[in-house]
Amino acid sequence: MSLSPQWLDELRARVTLSGVIGRTTRLTKAGQEFKACCPFHNEKTPSFTVNDAKGFYHCFGCGAHGDAIRWMTDQRGLAFMDAVKELAAEAGLEVPAPDPRSAQRAEQQAGLHEVLAAAQAFYRTQLEANEGAKARSYLASRGFDAHTMERFGFGYAPGGRQALKAALAQFPEPMLIEAGMRIAAEGKDPYDRFRDRLTMPIHDARGRVIGFAARILDAAKTDAPKYLNSPDTPLFDKGRTLFNLHRAGPASRQSGRIVVVEGQMDVVALAAAGIEEAVAPMGTALTERQVEMLWRLVDTPILCFDGDAAGQRAATRAIARTLPLLRPGHSLRIVRLPAGMDPDDMLKRDGRQALETLLGQARSMVDVLWENEREALPLATPEDKAGLKARLMAHVDTIADKDIQSLYRRDLSERFSAFAYPRREFAPRQPGRPQGRGPFRATAPARSEPAVTGRLRHQAAGGSRDALLSAVIAGLIGFPDVLVKVADRLAGSPIADPRLDALIDAVDDHAHGAQPLESARLGTILAGRGLATPVPEDYAMMRFGFLAGDVPADQARAELAQAVGLLVERPALDAALAEATARFESDLSEGAFAEQQRLLQRKLEFDERLRHMASARAAAPSAAPNLTAE
Structure with a gap:
């Protein structure tokens, strides 16, 4: 039986992991998590944690890790489908009936995985061939060592239009097209999608190749995109994929953070410098689905986009998409790099410690939202300032969680009031002369406490x-x-x-x-x-x-x-x-x-x-x- 990832995600969301584990293991509340002595190995000091919000358990002693389904199979010894059926009954979900189309789709996807694995092997061999000299030269110019190049699986796509087809002759043409490796154009013979480019495989959360990112090597080709990713396929969905997630996820559990950068090469540069917990969106703005994926790893991912205008626009779009999703304890933090620099530039110029310092100073979403809107347009007139407040409140209105919305409204209102109504220094009051205007006219003698203040203090x-x-x-x-x-x-x-x-x-x-x-x-x-x-x-x-x-x-x-x-x-x-x-x-x-x-x-x-x-x-x-x- 084939179960869709969406249905399995729904099942995981409906069961409380601590409740499942707590039936056989005594858990102790520890902040937002639960702790216990690990049931997978003998220990006296608890190192086993259960996090309901993120939906996984982890043992820092033996490395045991998984979700509710993994717990049922590994600790209870159930078969996968038996575990799914038991959890589904508890969650009130009906297990989908066997669907011949689903089985056919699963078989089809398995075939596409084979195509992509073969393509990766081909590109790897071509990197070491004579034609791959340009790609090897580019990698050397970036300063990547052999370990980094091996770990990220760099390869080279030859320039010929039929090179990949010839190498993967065991697969039919329609399968190569469906996998995104060949392009079918009306009135023309199909041809290889990636040609004369440095290639990097894109993996899913299980570490399987699902697509490729490819960088141009000939700078003279100004009419071609610098980076090219696989198209959406049955295996690869840009909006639901984060580059390097299968490596960054385990690293984030050790460091307690995850860093989101703009491009795949930035991820490689950070990993080469020892910052393993970095990911990148697939050439698009950070999507709502990607934010949710990040929150399953850490509560506050760090966005570290380039210091140019495009990078700051990407950060602003990410904030706008994240505001409606905010929930208690979950947010984003944002780093603003020096103007015109990306993470790789900063690493080369200032070293890892300088970048670590910036990451440690990452600012909250509300800080960046206020600053971006304040700097977006001139604020010379009362109308300009009113426009600023309207933009801020429009952002606030998108927040679904009412408590967070109220707190954002108060915070931004206070910042706006301090900006739009700066405190004024009044001249010393002259005897018998009114001072101020409106409700603040000082016509009465000074008192130890204004009447309105005393009344409000009593109300409070x-x-x-x-x-x-x-x-x-x-x-x-x-x-x-x-x-x-x-x-x-x-x-x-x-x-x-x-x-x-x-x-x-x-x-x-x-x-x-x-x-x-x-x-x-x-x-x-x-x-x-x-x-x-x-x-x-x-x-x-x-x-x-x-x-x-x-x-x-x-x-x-x-x-x-x-x-x-x-x-x-x-x-x-x-x-x-x-x-x-x-x-x-x-x-x-x-x-x-x-x-x-x-x-x-x-x-x-x-x-x-x-x-x-x-x-x-x-x-x-x-x-x-x-x-x-x-």
Whole structure:
């Protein structure tokens, strides 16, 4: 049976790797990963890690590495299809029925792999032949040693139009054309695609040749492209392929980074200098699919494009394509090389350490986005500046993740305000003379704290934080199933409360099968840590409907989840409002005032949502709570 790569990717995405491995191996949470003593070899200190976000496990001791399917075949001893069927049943996926066309396609692809492997062998022999002298001379001029040339499989495509066909006579003409090695032109005989060029094989993630990149050797041929890649074929898709990924992937697990450069020869130059974890897109802008492939290896790949205008445009396009994909913890970092230089130029002029220094100073996407848009057009007039803000907010609107979108909007708005409304130095106030204009006229005597500032500081402090927190804790004890669903969100929030920490630890123990997750057990855990369990009969807490016994369980769970959302949102909102208030005190600008008012409005809306949630039960304090989840 032939299963498509897309279906297998869907299967991997639907299963939680730590859940699969945790059934037979005890895992311990370690940051965003899990750790354990490796089940593939005997060890006393854990060196086996499981990363759900990236979908793989890895042992730094014995090198064991794989995904959920590999785990089932290697550790459980299942056959491949048995492993797939068991995981599919768990994920609720239906294994595709045998498809004769799929089997035929798989057989066809196997034949194309043979064609490309034979072509690579032919090109390698031609590099050592007399006709390959030009290619050997070019490689020598680049300073590549024999090990690098062997590792990257450089070859030479002869100049004859039928040279490859003659060498691969065992394959029929249609197969050579389908593999992208020959070109069929209407009214002409087919001819070799690559002629009189230095060749490099392009591999898939399994290290199989799926295409070629070829560089021109005759500089006088100005009408021909400098670099030429294989066309899209059943094996090769430019948008889903990264040059050198099969070598850079394992190297990235050792270094913790992956570097994306513009061209294949830049990849070779970095590898020759000892930077093994470099890849390149296939002559196109970095695609969404390629970004996802990179994120399976590292959380923040580094883009290191050329320092010319074309390189910076490529970086800008990559940012624009990545913004809609952003998710917590995953982004890009960008290096700007000196003007007119590519990575190879910098290595030759300044050495590896200089490039390493630049890579270590890679900037965030939001920094580069702000700088690129600020420098894109003149900003001499108010209309120009308004155009800058419109462009920035248009980028922000493309971000799908609402939390990241909100943070980008705030960050870029603050940068724009500081740029468009610079702080002004006011002259000393003269007695009896108004100073400033609009809402900032200084007509009243100076006071220790402006009235608006005191009011905003009071608003930012909030008035019911303890009641909401205690009510949420009581509700989570009563509904442990809701606690399991929101534990990760609470763990990632800035809320510091030992009762919440105890509940989150209980969820971790439950996930590892150490303790049952029941209301009585949760109360015992709090008591064991010397923490008091919130008393739902407290009138301040009884206002929340999810603690009342006469509310249906499903409704109570929904209201509890909403309360958790409010609880998590509040610290960030309070901090933003406090910061805006402090900025307003020190910088009496229109921008600071506008930002403060916007946050104040959000705070008022938040308080209204909280009052609405509590008001439904405010008049019924006698209702008896039910802390047992149904």
